[in-house]
Amino acid sequence: MKQILKQRRLSLAELCQTPVILWSGGAISRNFPANRYPFRASSHFLYFAGIPLENAAIKLDQGKLELFIDDPDPSLTLWHGETPLRAEIADKIGADAAYPLSELAHHTKDAATIPVQDPNTYKQQCQHLNRFLTFEGIELDLAQAIITLRLAHDAAALEELKKSASVAVLAHLAGMKASRNAKTEAEIRAAMESVIIAHDMTCAYNSIVTVHGEILHNEQYDHFLESGDLLLADVGAETYLGWASDITRTWPISGQFSPTQRDIYDVVLAAHDACIAKMCPGVEYREIHLLAARVMAEGLVSLGILQGDPDSLVEMDAHALFFPHGIGHLLGLDVHDMEDLGDLAGYENGRIRSNRFGLGYLRLDRPLRSQMLVTIEPGFYQVSAILGNPDIRTKYRSVVNWDKLSQFEDVRGIRIEDDVLITDNGIEVLTAALPTQADHIEEIIRD
Amino acid sequence: MKQILKQRRLSLAELCQTPVILWSGGAISRNFPANRYPFRASSHFLYFAGIPLENAAIKLDQGKLELFIDDPDPSLTLWHGETPLRAEIADKIGADAAYPLSELAHHTKDAATIPVQDPNTYKQQCQHLNRFLTFEGIELDLAQAIITLRLAHDAAALEELKKSASVAVLAHLAGMKASRNAKTEAEIRAAMESVIIAHDMTCAYNSIVTVHGEILHNEQYDHFLESGDLLLADVGAETYLGWASDITRTWPISGQFSPTQRDIYDVVLAAHDACIAKMCPGVEYREIHLLAARVMAEGLVSLGILQGDPDSLVEMDAHALFFPHGIGHLLGLDVHDMEDLGDLAGYENGRIRSNRFGLGYLRLDRPLRSQMLVTIEPGFYQVSAILGNPDIRTKYRSVVNWDKLSQFEDVRGIRIEDDVLITDNGIEVLTAALPTQADHIEEIIRD
Known part of the structure; x- marks a missing residue:
C-alpha cells in the first residue's frame, strides 16, 4: 500500500x-x-x-x-x-x-x-x-x-474494483436463484445484499430491486411478486477500501420471459453488446451513447413500436421516450465516480451538458482512455410521466405506433448494466462472469 | 393512524x-x-x-x-x-x-x-x-x-414494537442456524440481516456480530470463526414507521458450549432471569441493575472467580470488573429511546448519573411504569483495558481469584438481552420467542 x-x-x-x-x-x-x-x-x-x-x-x-x-x-x-x-x-x-x-x-x-x-x-x-x-x-x-x-485506475485500484465486481456478480446470481421462491421484492433484495454483507463489503449505493423498473430511482421493496413480472435489480458492492461495482440485470420471476419481454430484452441487449464492441481508447463516450440510442431505435422499429429511419429517430430523440437516461458513467471509488465535483470529472474541459432530451442526462462526455472504468447500461422503460404526457404524445404522434406499444405492456422496465474497463488495446468487462443472454438467465433462475 | x-x-x-x-x-x-x-x-x-x-x-x-x-x-x-x-x-x-x-x-x-x-x-x-x-x-x-x-407506549406503538421484535427473533434464529457452516463473522451477520431486509425493515443500529464480544461496541466482522468460539450477536430491527427492537444472544459456533462457557453463560442467564422476575410497575430500574450485579457476583463467587460476600462485592463494584455496563435502557422509536435528549429521558427529574464505576454507565434510572419498554441485558466480559489495568488489579487483588479466572479464558464476552414491556400487573417479554436456555440454543444450532 x-x-x-x-x-x-x-x-x-x-x-x-x-x-x-x-x-x-x-x-x-x-x-x-x-x-x-x-x-x-x-x-x-x-x-x-x-x-x-x-x-x-x-x-x-x-x-x-x-x-x-x-x-x-x-x-x-x-x-x-x-x-x-x-x-x-x-x-x-x-x-x-x-x-x-x-x-x-x-x-x-x-x-x-x-x-x-x-x-x-x-x-x-x-x-x-x-x-x-x-x-x-x-x-x-x-x-x-x-x-x-x-x-485512470492504477493496479491497486483495479485489484479492488475487480474484487468488488466479483462480489456483485455473486449477489446477482443469488438474486436470480432466489426469485422463484420469493414472495416480495424485499426477499430478493435480502438474498442479494446478504452476499455483499457475507463478503464483509457494503452496498455501494441504495439497491434498486423492483418489479417497477420504470421508476428509475425506485428505493421501495414492498411489492409482491406476480408470476409474469420482470424484476429489475441494480445492486453493487463496495470494498472496505471504498471501491465500487455497479450491475443491473432484469429477469423474469418465473424463469421465463414472455415473448414480448424477450423481444424488448433482446433489443436492450443488442444495444449493450454493440456499445461494448465499439469501445476502445480514443472513442468518444458520447458516441457510445448515441450508438446505444441508434441500436435501440432500430430494434424498436423492427418490433413496430417506432416508425421511421433510426438515425432520424435518434436525431429527434424518439429513442429517449423509452431510454431517457445516459448510457452510463464513470466508476471507481464512487459509483458515479467523482460526481461530488459536479460535471468536472464527467465532462471534458470546455464541454457542457446538452439541453437535448436524449442527451441531457448523459453523465460522461469524454474520449475513452486506457484504465478508465465506465458502466454501460442501456434500458427500456414505459414511464407514464413521459409516455402519458400530452405534449410528448403530440410531438411523437407519427413515429410511435401506440397500438403496437400497448401489446408490450408487460414490459415496464428493463436495464442491463456492466462495468467496462478500457485497456490499452480494447476493453475488459469486469462483470462478464454474470450472463446477459436471456437463455442463460432463464437457466439460472430455473436451476 | x-x-x-x-x-x-x-x-x-x-x-x-x-x-x-x-x-x-x-x-x-x-x-x-x-x-x-x-x-x-x-x-x-x-x-x-x-x-x-x-x-x-x-x-x-x-x-x-x-x-x-x-x-x-x-x-x-x-x-x-x-x-x-x-x-x-x-x-x-x-x-x-x-x-x-x-x-x-x-x-x-x-x-x-x-x-x-x-x-x-x-x-x-x-x-x-x-x-x-x-x-x-x-x-x-x-x-x-x-x-x-x-x-408509555400506546397500542399503535406496541403493535409496531412487537412486529419489530418478532423479526429480530427470526434474525437471531437464522444466525444460530447459519453458524456451523459459516466461516466468518460477516457470514453470520449476513444471515441475520438478510432476515431483516427480507421483511422490508432496516437494522435499528449497526449490528454487533463478533467472536470478540469483550469489545462492547465492536463493528468489525472480519474474524474467522474457530470451533471453540462463542459468537455474540447484538442485532435489532426497525419497522418502516421507525420502531425498534434490540436483542443479544451469545452462542457456541460449534453448537456446544464448553464447560467453562456454560458455567459463565448460566451465571449471566441467572442475572437476566432474576431481573425479569423482579420487574413490575413501581420498581426502580436502578434496583434491577443492582440485582443483576448481585446475581452476577453470587454466580462468580460460586465459580470461585470472585471471593467474598456478594453484597459487599457489589458495593465495591467488583461485579463491574466483568459487567461494566448498565443492565439496559429505554426502547421505542430509538434503540436507546430519546437518547437525543441526553439523560433527560433516562433519568428521573432531579437524578444524575453516579460516578461509581459500577453505576455510571446506567442509562436508565427511573421507577418502572406500565407501558414502558426496556431492555434487560446482563453480560460478562474479559476486557483487557479493565482486567489488565495495574491499578484495578491492585484494588481488587483480594477479591478476584486470578488463577481461577485464567481457567475461563475461552469466555471472552457473553451477553443475553431481551425487550421487556412493563404491563399493569407485571411484564411481557416481547422477545420471548427466542430461547435463552443454553440447551435450547445448542439444539437450534445443531438442528
Whole structure:
C-alpha cells in the first residue's frame, strides 16, 4: 500500500504545486448521537490515504505525506477495544510525519482542498482555510489534477474494483436463484445484499430491486411478486477500501420471459453488446451513447413500436421516450465516480451538458482512455410521466405506433448494466462472469 | 393512524401549552450528493406525524396539526415515479391544514422544537426560530412533555414494537442456524440481516456480530470463526414507521458450549432471569441493575472467580470488573429511546448519573411504569483495558481469584438481552420467542 500511495502523491505533485489538505470526514448521527450511519470516508481522502480513517486529515505537498489524527481516547478502549495509534497508522500508510489534529491549524497556509459531504467536517474545512469553498482558483486546479489521476485506475485500484465486481456478480446470481421462491421484492433484495454483507463489503449505493423498473430511482421493496413480472435489480458492492461495482440485470420471476419481454430484452441487449464492441481508447463516450440510442431505435422499429429511419429517430430523440437516461458513467471509488465535483470529472474541459432530451442526462462526455472504468447500461422503460404526457404524445404522434406499444405492456422496465474497463488495446468487462443472454438467465433462475 | 396521532397531540396539548414545530430532517449525502444514506426521520417527528416524510415539518398547537411539505417536483416524476401530494399526505395523517415549506416562516411565533440530528436541518431550525437551540426554557418543557408521552407506549406503538421484535427473533434464529457452516463473522451477520431486509425493515443500529464480544461496541466482522468460539450477536430491527427492537444472544459456533462457557453463560442467564422476575410497575430500574450485579457476583463467587460476600462485592463494584455496563435502557422509536435528549429521558427529574464505576454507565434510572419498554441485558466480559489495568488489579487483588479466572479464558464476552414491556400487573417479554436456555440454543444450532 505504501508504494502505491507514494506513486499517487508523486503523480499529484506533478500536476499540482499547491499544498493539498484532504479531510476524511466524520460519522453522521442517525436518530441520536451514538447511533450513527456506517462511516464512509471521503473518496479523495481514500485515494491518497488508502484506508478509511475517521476524523483525519492528510497533507500532500511535493510528494510528502503528513497525517493528522488524534490518538484514540484511552477511556474508549473499554468500548472499542485496542485501536491503532497515530504512529502505527502513519507507518502503515507511509506518512513522512504525523500530528494530532490540533496541529493542523499550523499547516494550512496556501493549501487547497476538496469539500467533503459531511456538513460538520465541511465547516471545519472552511474555518481552517478561512474561506468558503467553491470550485474556483486553487480548488479548481486541485480538482482537475485529481480527476486526471482518478480517471485512470492504477493496479491497486483495479485489484479492488475487480474484487468488488466479483462480489456483485455473486449477489446477482443469488438474486436470480432466489426469485422463484420469493414472495416480495424485499426477499430478493435480502438474498442479494446478504452476499455483499457475507463478503464483509457494503452496498455501494441504495439497491434498486423492483418489479417497477420504470421508476428509475425506485428505493421501495414492498411489492409482491406476480408470476409474469420482470424484476429489475441494480445492486453493487463496495470494498472496505471504498471501491465500487455497479450491475443491473432484469429477469423474469418465473424463469421465463414472455415473448414480448424477450423481444424488448433482446433489443436492450443488442444495444449493450454493440456499445461494448465499439469501445476502445480514443472513442468518444458520447458516441457510445448515441450508438446505444441508434441500436435501440432500430430494434424498436423492427418490433413496430417506432416508425421511421433510426438515425432520424435518434436525431429527434424518439429513442429517449423509452431510454431517457445516459448510457452510463464513470466508476471507481464512487459509483458515479467523482460526481461530488459536479460535471468536472464527467465532462471534458470546455464541454457542457446538452439541453437535448436524449442527451441531457448523459453523465460522461469524454474520449475513452486506457484504465478508465465506465458502466454501460442501456434500458427500456414505459414511464407514464413521459409516455402519458400530452405534449410528448403530440410531438411523437407519427413515429410511435401506440397500438403496437400497448401489446408490450408487460414490459415496464428493463436495464442491463456492466462495468467496462478500457485497456490499452480494447476493453475488459469486469462483470462478464454474470450472463446477459436471456437463455442463460432463464437457466439460472430455473436451476 | 389518524386517530392515534390525534390522541398523541391531545395528550401533548395537556402537558405543553406552547406551540410546537417538529422537523423531520433530510437525507444525508454519503460520498456524493446523489448517493445518500437511507433517510431516517427524527423520532419525535415520527411520533406525531406517524410516517417518515423527508424535508417536512409539523406544527402542533392545542391538538391541531399543520403539515409543511413541498409537493414533489414534477420533473422528478421521471426518476421517482408518482409520489403522494401534500394534500394526500395531510389527509392520511389527519392534518388540519397543509402548506408548502416556504409558509413555515409565518408560523414559528413562540414555538418550541427539538433539535434534529441532520446538521442541515438543524441550521434551518435555528434560523426559523432565530436562536440557538438548547434544552432550556420552552425546549426543556417540550422535551419533558414528549418524554412523559413516549415513556408509555400506546397500542399503535406496541403493535409496531412487537412486529419489530418478532423479526429480530427470526434474525437471531437464522444466525444460530447459519453458524456451523459459516466461516466468518460477516457470514453470520449476513444471515441475520438478510432476515431483516427480507421483511422490508432496516437494522435499528449497526449490528454487533463478533467472536470478540469483550469489545462492547465492536463493528468489525472480519474474524474467522474457530470451533471453540462463542459468537455474540447484538442485532435489532426497525419497522418502516421507525420502531425498534434490540436483542443479544451469545452462542457456541460449534453448537456446544464448553464447560467453562456454560458455567459463565448460566451465571449471566441467572442475572437476566432474576431481573425479569423482579420487574413490575413501581420498581426502580436502578434496583434491577443492582440485582443483576448481585446475581452476577453470587454466580462468580460460586465459580470461585470472585471471593467474598456478594453484597459487599457489589458495593465495591467488583461485579463491574466483568459487567461494566448498565443492565439496559429505554426502547421505542430509538434503540436507546430519546437518547437525543441526553439523560433527560433516562433519568428521573432531579437524578444524575453516579460516578461509581459500577453505576455510571446506567442509562436508565427511573421507577418502572406500565407501558414502558426496556431492555434487560446482563453480560460478562474479559476486557483487557479493565482486567489488565495495574491499578484495578491492585484494588481488587483480594477479591478476584486470578488463577481461577485464567481457567475461563475461552469466555471472552457473553451477553443475553431481551425487550421487556412493563404491563399493569407485571411484564411481557416481547422477545420471548427466542430461547435463552443454553440447551435450547445448542439444539437450534445443531438442528
